[in-house]
Each structure stands twice: as C-alpha cells, then as structure tokens.
Amino acid sequence: MKNKYVFAGILLAMITAVSAAVIHFTTITEEPHEEREGALEVVTSFYPMYIAAENVIGDITDIHLTNMTRPQTGCLHDYQLSPEDMQTLSGADAFIINGGGIESFLDTVLKNYPDLPVITASDGIAMLEVKTFGISGPEADMDKGHDHGDRNPHVWMDVSKYMQEVDNIAKGLASLDPAHADQYRQNADRYCEKLEPLQTEAQEITRDAGQTNIIIFHDSFAYFADAYGLQVADVIELEEDNTLSAGQLAHLMQVIQEKEVKMLFVEKQYSTKVAEAVAKESGTRVYVLDSLVTGDGDPDSYIRGMEENLAVLREAL
Ligand SMILES: [Zn+2]
Incomplete structure (x- = not known):
C-alpha cells in the first residue's frame, strides 16, 4: 500500500518535470523572428x-x-x-x-x-x-x-x-x-x-590637436574628424579588396606631402592592406577605427566601440 503511494508520487513528480520541460521548451523555441501576439x-x-x-x-x-x-x-x-x-x-x-x-x-x-x-x-x-x-577626374566615376x-x-x-x-x-x-x-x-x-x-573625453584628447590633417578610408570617419577638430585632407573609398591605381597612388602621395599628412585612418571592418602599403611608401602611420556598424548586440557596444576609437585617437595625437 505504502509503495503504491510512493510510486504515484514519483510518477506525479515525473509528469511535473516533463511538463515543465515542455513548457520551457515551448518558451525557448519562440525565436525572435516569430511574431508575438499583441507585442x-x-x-x-x-x-x-x-x-x-x-x-x-x-x-x-x-x-x-x-x-x-x-x-x-x-x-x-x-x-x-x-x-x-x-x-x-x-x-x-x-x-x-x-x-x-x-x-x-x-x-x-x-x-x-x-x-x-x-x-x-x-x-x-x-x-x-x-x-x-581627393580622387578627381575619370577615376572618380570609377570609384x-x-x-x-x-x-x-x-x-x-x-x-x-x-x-x-x-x-x-x-x-x-x-x-x-x-x-x-x-x-x-x-x-x-x-x-x-x-x-x-x-x-568630454574627446574634448580632452583633441584640445591640443591643432591643425592635424588626416586621410580617411571610409567617409564615416568624416564625422569623427569633424567632431574632434581633425582636418580631412582626402577620402579614399575602396571596394572590398581593391587596390589603388597608379594614378590614385600618385595623387595620394601628393596630398600627403602637400598637406603634411601623418595619419591614415582605416576601418576595422575592411582590409588595411592598401593603407599599410601607402603608409610604408609615405612614412605615415595607419590607425584602425571602428565605424560601429558591427558588434555583438550588447546595448553598450556603441559606447565600448567609441571608447576604443578615442583610445586610438589619443595614441595618434
Ligand atoms: Zn558607409
């Protein structure tokens, strides 16, 4: 008699556990893409x-x-x-x-x-x-x-x-x-x-920046430069793994010399190969910035990315 109750008890516990698991399973299979009623x-x-x-x-x-x-x-x-x-x-x-x-x-x-x-x-x-x-003439149309x-x-x-x-x-x-x-x-x-x-942090870093000419490899950095008082001497837009043409390279070297550019700002999300080659040729330095268009989805990822950018800027200046 007593054993019967124990058995029933165990069975009940098992049913409860199984249904809990089913409920839990239903909850987690409700993936973000599924529309929810009323939301x-x-x-x-x-x-x-x-x-x-x-x-x-x-x-x-x-x-x-x-x-x-x-x-x-x-x-x-x-x-x-x-x-x-x-x-x-x-x-x-x-x-x-x-x-x-x-x-x-x-x-x-x-x-x-x-x-x-x-x-x-x-x-x-x-x-x-x-x-x-920066790159004018027929090549601009090709860019x-x-x-x-x-x-x-x-x-x-x-x-x-x-x-x-x-x-x-x-x-x-x-x-x-x-x-x-x-x-x-x-x-x-x-x-x-x-x-x-x-x-506030950016203002501290750029207080003594003065007239700093930079070349950027993605026009999103034009805002970064504008906000922090850097002068954009040229914008180079590369497609995926494009290389610079001889004409573009010559133009770039000229801008670097004329405007005394010391820094090239490239984007973390793209290859830095071309910029590295230009830097080697011209004696400039490459700095990698995040254009904050990718990440892990964390709500603070913009803040973290921008802090990293400011650390790069601090080093550059
Ligand atoms: Zn863009």
Whole structure:
C-alpha cells in the first residue's frame, strides 16, 4: 500500500518535470523572428540603429525588437534585400532607419509596405557633404565604393549627432506607442547621460590637436574628424579588396606631402592592406577605427566601440 503511494508520487513528480520541460521548451523555441501576439514589432535596418533602439526600448516588456540585417552586415552600401528581410518587415509595426540614403532599398520597402510607419533617426540632423575632392577626374566615376548621393549619412559617428538620433527614435516610438511614451523618454535620457562622457573625453584628447590633417578610408570617419577638430585632407573609398591605381597612388602621395599628412585612418571592418602599403611608401602611420556598424548586440557596444576609437585617437595625437 505504502509503495503504491510512493510510486504515484514519483510518477506525479515525473509528469511535473516533463511538463515543465515542455513548457520551457515551448518558451525557448519562440525565436525572435516569430511574431508575438499583441507585442509591438519594431524592426531596425542595421546595427547602429538596433543598438540605439535597444537602449530606448530598454526593459519595456511588450515591445519586440528585430534587426533586419545581421550584426556583421556592416554599412548598408549596395545592400540587396533578401526574401527573409521582406518577411521580417511584413510583420513590422515600425521600421527604424538611419536615413540620408544609406538604406538605398527604402523605395522597394515602401512600395511593398506603403502603410509601414518609418522612423528616420537622422531627421533634422545637419549632414556633411560627401567629399570627393581627393580622387578627381575619370577615376572618380570609377570609384563606386559609396553611392549615398551628395550627403554623408554616417551621422552616428559623431556622438552628439548620435544622441539626436536616439532622441528621434524615442519620439518616433512614443508617437506610435503613446502608452510607453514616458518610458521611451526616460530610457533615451538615461542612455544619453551614459554617452555624455565620450564627449568630454574627446574634448580632452583633441584640445591640443591643432591643425592635424588626416586621410580617411571610409567617409564615416568624416564625422569623427569633424567632431574632434581633425582636418580631412582626402577620402579614399575602396571596394572590398581593391587596390589603388597608379594614378590614385600618385595623387595620394601628393596630398600627403602637400598637406603634411601623418595619419591614415582605416576601418576595422575592411582590409588595411592598401593603407599599410601607402603608409610604408609615405612614412605615415595607419590607425584602425571602428565605424560601429558591427558588434555583438550588447546595448553598450556603441559606447565600448567609441571608447576604443578615442583610445586610438589619443595614441595618434
Ligand atoms: Zn558607409
């Protein structure tokens, strides 16, 4: 008799354990891409927008955030929408983009989803012009590395402009989801407070920078230079593993000499081979910066990346 109860007890415990496991399993199979009932589906175009939105949304529970592209996709130059991207967008209640033409596929998105609310983070932010003064002539037409139009859309590389983007995202989400307006505002303010020290630190580093001429290998660094008082003597845009033509190289050597350039700023996300060769030839030094378009998804990854950039700048100056 007693054994019977023990057996029943064990059986009951087993059933409980199994059902708990089933419930747990169901929970974890609910992957991020699956739409959840009642939750606001927010989609970002690429990494820097994802990190900004992640901080603005914070711990608000019934918001579901998805980054349309992969965390290692990088800048969206020449990005082609995939069927998966279109599917992600089909369930979206809001699409957060940087704007300024960097999402060159936006027309296609709007054609397919004319009712999708789009939050443009760079709204109202003064953009730098794309500088193509370096390589001019017929070779400029061949340089198709960047096709963003006349404005340089990489505003997130200037911390103060990035803070404006965070603010725009908070305002955009608040108008779509007024119930959480206060929380978006508070989260955005808290994030901007965390970004603030980057400004003070940069001012300290660049106080004695004076007229420092640099050459940059991606026009996202134009904002970094602009924010910290460095002069961009030339912009070189390379495609993937492109090499410089003899003409480009000669031009570059001339600019380096004329403007007494000592530093070449290259992007972590691309090969530094060409820059290293130029540096060797010209006696300049190569510094590697992060354009903050890739990462591990950690909400603090922008801050960490920018801190690393500032450490590079400190070393360079
Ligand atoms: Zn770019």
